[in-house]
Amino acid sequence: METILVVDDNTSLAEMLALQLEVAEGDRPAFTVETAGSVAEARTKLARIEPVLVLCDMRLPDGDGVALLPEIRALSGEAPVVIMTAHGDMETTIRAMKAGAFDYLQKPFDQDEVEMVALRALDLRRHSRRAAMLAVDTSAPHLVNDIVSDSPQMKSIVKQIGKIASSQASVLIQGESGTGKELIARVIHTYSSDEPKPFVGINCSAIVDTLLESELFGHEKGSFTGATQTKYGKFELAEDGTIFLDEIGEMSLPLQAKLLRVLQEREFERVGGVARLPLRARIVAATNRDIEKEAKEGRFRDDLYQRLKVVTIELPPLRERASDIPKLTQGLLARIGRSLGKRITKVPAELISHLQSLPWHGNVRELENALTRAVVLAPGGVLLPEYFPAPAAHAMPAARPADSQRRSLLLSLAEAEREAILRAIEASGGHKGRVCDILGISRPTLERKLEKHAIPFRRSELEPALPPHSV
Numbered sequence: 001m002e003t004i005l006v007v008d009d010n011t012s013l014a015e016m017l018a019l020q021l022e023v024a025e026g027d028r029p030a031f032t033v034e035t036a037g038s039v040a041e042a043r044t045k046l047a048r049i050e051p052v053l054v055l056c057d058m059r060l061p062d063g064d065g066v067a068l069l070p071e072i073r074a075l076s077g078e079a080p081v082v083i084m085t086a087h088g089d090m091e092t093t094i095r096a097m098k099a100g101a102f103d104y105l106q107k108p109f110d111q112d113e114v115e116m117v118a119l120r121a122l123d124l125r126r127h128s129r130r131a132a133m134l135a136v137d138t139s140a141p142h143l144v145n146d147i148v149s150d151s152p153q154m155k156s157i158v159k160q161i162g163k164i165a166s167s168q169a170s171v172l173i174q175g176e177s178g179t180g181k182e183l184i185a186r187v188i189h190t191y192s193s194d195e196p197k198p199f200v201g202i203n204c205s206a207i208v209d210t211l212l213e214s215e216l217f218g219h220e221k222g223s224f225t226g227a228t229q230t231k232y233g234k235f236e237l238a239e240d241g242t243i244f245l246d247e248i249g250e251m252s253l254p255l256q257a258k259l260l261r262v263l264q265e266r267e268f269e270r271v272g273g274v275a276r277l278p279l280r281a282r283i284v285a286a287t288n289r290d291i292e293k294e295a296k297e298g299r300f301r302d303d304l305y306q307r308l309k310v311v312t313i314e315l316p317p318l319r320e321r322a323s324d325i326p327k328l329t330q331g332l333l334a335r336i337g338r339s340l341g342k343r344i345t346k347v348p349a350e351l352i353s354h355l356q357s358l359p360w361h362g363n364v365r366e367l368e369n370a371l372t373r374a375v376v377l378a379p380g381g382v383l384l385p386e387y388f389p390a391p392a393a394h395a396m397p398a399a400r401p402a403d404s405q406r407r408s409l410l411l412s413l414a415e416a417e418r419e420a421i422l423r424a425i426e427a428s429g430g431h432k433g434r435v436c437d438i439l440g441i442s443r444p445t446l447e448r449k450l451e452k453h454a455i456p457f458r459r460s461e462l463e464p465a466l467p468p469h470s471v
Contacts, residue, residue, distance in 0.1 A: 001032045003049050004118070005076070007065070008057040008084065009037045013107075017055065020111055021118065028119050039063035046075035053121040055105075055114075058085035058092060066092070069099045080121040084109075090147050090158055094191055097162025104159065146183055148328045151321035157184070157313060164311050165191040170263070172248075172308045173286040175315030177440065178365030181286035182246060184313060188284060189242040197241035200234045200281070205250035206442060213255060214271050217262075223272020235268055238281035248308065249289035249300060260304040283308070318363040322356040325367070329355060332368050333383070336375050344375055346382045354385050362438055366427060369438070373429035418453040421446075425455075 004021055006014045018033035034049055036042040039062045054072055058065040065083055072081050080102030085092060096104050103117050149158045164171065165188060173181045182201065189199045207215055218233030234243055245251075251259070262268045266279045285308045294300035318325070329352065333344045360366050374387035420439065428434030436446050449455075 001030060002052040002122075003032045003034055005034050005036065005042070005045060005049065005051040005054045005079075007036045007039075007042045007054065007060065007072075009061050010057070011037065017114065020114060025115055028115060028122070031118075037061070039068055042068075042072065043075065046072065051076050051079050053102075053118060054079055054081045055084055056081055058083055058087065058096070066095050066099050066101075069096070069101060073100060082117055082121075090149055093149070093155070093158050094162040094165070094187075097159045098165050098191065101162075146331070147180075147187060148324045148331065150327055151316075151323045153316040153321050154324060157315070160311075160313060161188055161191065164188065168192075168282045169310040170283045170285070170308055171311045171313060172291070173284065173313045173315060174291065175286075175288065176317050176363055177288045178363030178437075179315040179317060180364050181288075181315060182244065184315065185242070185244045185284045185286060189244075189282075192242070192282065198238050198281075199242050199244065200238040201244035201246060202234050203246045205247040205440075209252045209255055212251070213258065216259070217268050217270055218273075219271035220273040223270075227272070230270070233268075233270065235262070235279055235281065236270075236277060240280040241282070242284055243281045245283065245285040247287060248285040249287040249291055249294060253299075253301065256301045256304050260301060260307060263304070263307045318360040318367060319358075325356045326352050328364065328367065329371065332371050333375065336368070336372050340372075340375060342375055342378075344378060344383050348382070348385075351383060351385050351388075354388070362427070365437060369427045369429060369431075369434055372431075372434075373427070376429055417449065418455065421449060421453065421455060 006017050008014045014035040014037070018035060021031045021033050024030040031052075034045050034051070036045050037060075039060050042056070054076055056065045056068070056072060060068075065085075069081055069083070073079065081100070082103045082105055083096040083101045084105045084107060085096075086107040093104055102121060105113060105117065147154065147158060149155045161184070171185075171188060173184050175181055185201070186199060189197070202212075202215055204212060214231065214233065216233050216235060218231050218236055219227050221227055221230045262279055263283065267276045268279055269276060289300075291300055291305050291309075295302040295305045329347060333347070337343045355367070362369070370388055371383075374383055377387040421435070424435045424438040427438060432443065432446060436443055439446070441449075
């Protein structure tokens with residue numbers, strides 16, 4: 001009979017787990033369960049047994065479960081280690097997964113969770129031995145607390161970040177606009193090293209190709225008209241940190257070919273230069289496009305796609321993670337309040353339910369815009385549903401209208417564009433920067449379209465610097 005070791009100073013919990021696991025359940029066989037109430041006792045037990053699974057508390061009387069994790073795994077013959085804790089915050093999740101935890105259980109957990117972990121551990125042991133993970137110092141110079149991960153999808157992503165943080169593998173982040181791809185990239189960067197390193201981002205859709213090459217690789221003095229001095233590119237400035245290529249799907253095919261060569265050779269040249277410079281930074285790319293489909297249809301290089309997607313993170317849209325909305329709302333309101341100098345102290349439960357029922361096609365960015373507008377309109381410290389756009393503005397049509405009705409509802413391209421701009425102005429609370437974000441256009445383009453459609457736009461008091469988006 002195989003053995004499971006439970007390391008927890010809570011005697012009642014250890015006995016409960018022993019009673020559960022010592023009896024066969026469904027496809028799971030019965031186990032012999034050994035318990036230890038401290039780090040010292042765990043070491044003694046591991047000297048004489050070789051468990052197939054270790055369930056270890058995060059906080060023990062004489063040590064830290066995560067700090068002990070590499071030692072437990074070494075003493076237990078690389079058995080999967082599951083960390084148990086009552087502190088379900090993002091930092092401890094990332095610390096545990098980065099240190100090589102097999103999984104992470106937040107107390108109180110139910111029997112089904114334990115059964116699932118035990119079966120997964122058995123399956124893993126049966127088919128392959130878990131590869132050793134690099135044990136690193138998990139203290140971070142700056143803690144990032146903007147990822148809300150109450151939903152199963154986001155909990156999985158936080159665990160994934162913990163697993164990839166200690167490597168230098170390229171990462172491709174995919175998700176709709178407004179889901180927080182840049183924030184995920186920054187979290188990966190923050191937890192990838194214990195020392196501060198550069199994070200250099202560039203929006204590939206915001207710069208024309210002729211300038212984007214110079215922005216990425218730099219240029220030598222005199223290499224083209226206007227190059228009055230040598231310029232360092234993003235790849236050079238990133239050093240051994242992270243370079244974030246946002247909206248990589250917008251990059252032209254010729255520039256994709258040059259980027260591919262850089263990724264293959266891990267070297268690059270400044271425009272007009274001959275010196276070969278090493279690429280030391282980790283590449284994190286993001287896109288709201290279906291790059292796999294784009295590659296199949298010839299609009300994106302398949303070989304570059306394969307280079308970028310060493311690790312892929314799929315960010316779910318907000319409508320698929322409604323359970324995150326209460327905590328997201330709380331965090332966003334605190335930040336918006338600091339920015340606007342206005343404090344919101346109460347949010348009725350029915351409003352939270354209302355927010356959870358909306359589809360949020362603009363995702364977290366749209367939620368932040370809606371909350372900003374509501375905070376501006378709220379006369380006191382309580383947020384009420386009437387400060388938000390009517391549900392009909394968000395709802396999708398319930399039924400497809402008849403052909404004659406559809407023809408009467410169709411807009412010309414110009415009318416549709418004007419309507420989109422007006423809706424974006426409404427959703428942004430009258431902030432031009434937000435309007436540009438929602439529409440995915442630059443400020444000069446917005447100005448031209450406002451003039452074209454004769455849309456009056458008075459500068460909003462919200463327009464000065466706003467905080468970065470949460471996820």
